[in-house]
Amino acid sequence: MPENRLKVDARGIACPGPITELVKAYRNAKNGDIIEVMATDPGFKPDVEAWIKRTGNQLLELREEGGTYVAVIKVTAKK
Amino acid sequence: MKKRVVVIGGGAGGAILANNLPLEDFEVTVVDRSPYHYYWPWLLYVAFRGSRRPMRREIESLLKPGINFIQSGAQSVDLNNRKVVLEGGKTLDYDYLVIATGSRPTYGQIGGHEKAVEKYGDYHSTVENAERVWKSINSLKQGTFAVVVGGDPYRCPPSPLEGLFLAEEFFRSRGLRDRVRVVFAVPYPRPYPAEPMNEVVEPLLKERGVEYITFFTLDRIEDDRKVAVSMEGEELKYDALVVIPPHVGTDVKISPEDVLTTDRFIQADKYTNNIKGFDDAFVIGDASAVPVAKTGVTAHLQAEVVAKRLQGEDARNNGRTNCPFDLGYGLGTFVISDYRNPVVKLPPSRFSHMAKMLFAATYWDMVRYPELWNPIFEAYFDATEPAKLARIYV
Numbered sequence: 146m147p148e149n150r151l152k153v154d155a156r157g158i159a160c161p162g163p164i165t166e167l168v169k170a171y172r173n174a175k176n177g178d179i180i181e182v183m184a185t186d187p188g189f190k191p192d193v194e195a196w197i198k199r200t201g202n203q204l205l206e207l208r209e210e211g212g213t214y215v216a217v218i219k220v221t222a223k224k
Numbered sequence: 225m226k227k228r229v230v231v232i233g234g235g236a237g238g239a240i241l242a243n244n245l246p247l248e249d250f251e252v253t254v255v256d257r258s259p260y261h262y263y264w265p266w267l268l269y270v271a272f273r274g275s276r277r278p279m280r281r282e283i284e285s286l287l288k289p290g291i292n293f294i295q296s297g298a299q300s301v302d303l304n305n306r307k308v309v310l311e312g313g314k315t316l317d318y319d320y321l322v323i324a325t326g327s328r329p330t331y332g333q334i335g336g337h338e339k340a341v342e343k344y345g346d347y348h349s350t351v352e353n354a355e356r357v358w359k360s361i362n363s364l365k366q367g368t369f370a371v372v373v374g375g376d377p378y379r380c381p382p383s384p385l386e387g388l389f390l391a392e393e394f395f396r397s398r399g400l401r402d403r404v405r406v407v408f409a410v411p412y413p414r415p416y417p418a419e420p421m422n423e424v425v426e427p428l429l430k431e432r433g434v435e436y437i438t439f440f441t442l443d444r445i446e447d448d449r450k451v452a453v454s455m456e457g458e459e460l461k462y463d464a465l466v467v468i469p470p471h472v473g474t475d476v477k478i479s480p481e482d483v484l485t486t487d488r489f490i491q492a493d494k495y496t497n498n499i500k501g502f503d504d505a506f507v508i509g510d511a512s513a514v515p516v517a518k519t520g521v522t523a524h525l526q527a528e529v530v531a532k533r534l535q536g537e538d539a540r541n542n543g544r545t546n547c548p549f550d551l552g553y554g555l556g557t558f559v560i561s562d563y564r565n566p567v568v569k570l571p572p573s574r575f576s577h578m579a580k581m582l583f584a585a586t587y588w589d590m591v592r593y594p595e596l597w598n599p600i601f602e603a604y605f606d607a608t609e610p611a612k613l614a615r616i617y618v
Contacts, residue, residue, distance in 0.1 A: 158515040161381035162417035199439040224457040
């Protein structure tokens with residue numbers, strides 16, 4: 146099956162938090178898919194790092210561009 | 225000539241919007257599949273307190289005289305040709321359209337979900353399912369009671385923890401707390417996804433001996449083995465459980481289809497609620513994909529903004545949330561934030577709990593008489609601006 150690239154725009158979300166948008170995309174993803182999340186909430190960076198560490202998915206890139214965090218994640222840990 | 229406004233949905237957003245429009249200038253038609261408007265937050269008290277208080281009213285009784293109400297589902301919306309086709313085939317033409325169809329739980333994303341709801345109930349769907357939760361917690365005399373957040377989005381961000389707190393209080397009040405383990409599982413890094421509010425609630429969970437599992441993305445429920453299984457294969461054992469169901473958006477067919485997200489929420493401008501690409505069509509409340517919490521207060525504030533915009537005023541949303549949060553034992557807080565300010569760390573208080581109950585008591589009056597309640601809410605929202613509160617509650 147071809148891999149998908151899922152884009153998630155969570156900019157401006159403070160409540161309940163951009164991590165909820167990542168989880169939503171993760172639910173619909175399959176191993177091999179790429180999820181790209183954009184967020185402005187400063188809590189997003191440590192959250193996404195903790196999420197990667199705990200779930201075992203792969204963080205390809207985490208960068209900041211003018212107040213926006215962009216995380217590029219490869220889904221690998223689904224059983 | 226009066227402008228014709230069609231409002232699809234007679235819930236909090238639709239009814240408040242309709243009641244805020246001056247009928248000298250607008251011919252307002254509200255359509256809804258159901259004859260009833262539900263006060264959904266009350267499902268919590270049906271589920272965990274056994275409340276029998278009626279939580280619905282007839283939509284027609286909540287609309288001002290002069291507003292047309294048609295009890296019918298909308299089948300399709302053609303945004304380019306300004307037409308709404310109702311189930312049964314009747315067509316409504318409009319000058320302005322407001323979609324306020326809310327969100328609804330979906331049970332197809334998690335394996336075994338439907339069977340689990342039939343058995344244990346939930347409190348995001350129907351009164352009947354909430355009554356099942358009440359039966360389920362009443363028959364559990366020992367073992368593990370679990371609340372699992374099944375996926376995003378869902379109505380009312382505080383609701384999973386509210387259910388958990390009330391369940392914990394319930395088992396304690398029955399003298400069963402040493403025999404019933406209360407467990408909470410979420411896909412997030414912490415019990416409440418927004419960090420400042422988590423700093424308020426996490427100490428309460430610890431104080432009350434509630435266990436919690438983070439980063440738990442629910443894949444399936446295997447009820448024959450009584451386990452909930454995560455996407456990475458982690459297992460959570462239970463004796464009774466409540467899953468917070470992920471929600472999806474509108475079931476109305478909308479053209480053009482590209483205004484919809486994959487889970488059928490409608491994309492819109494977060495300041496004006498204009499549906500993407502249309503200056504004469506709006507979406508308010510849970511049905512929209514704008515980045516705010518799915519909660520009645522959002523629908524209410526967006527309804528006021530859209531009502532003002534239809535009257536030619538350049539009103540804009542500031543993204544304000546104000547979610548009442550029952551913490552059990554007569555305590556409460558509010559989740560308050562806006563587009564520019566993060567969630568306030570508002571400490572638990574009896575006053576906040578009282579405010580939540582007071583709001584529930586006045587809800588119907590508030591929907592029906594915006595001319596009386598708007599100034600009161602304005603004063604409240606002004607006094608509780610997140611930027612102001614953040615200076616007090618650091």
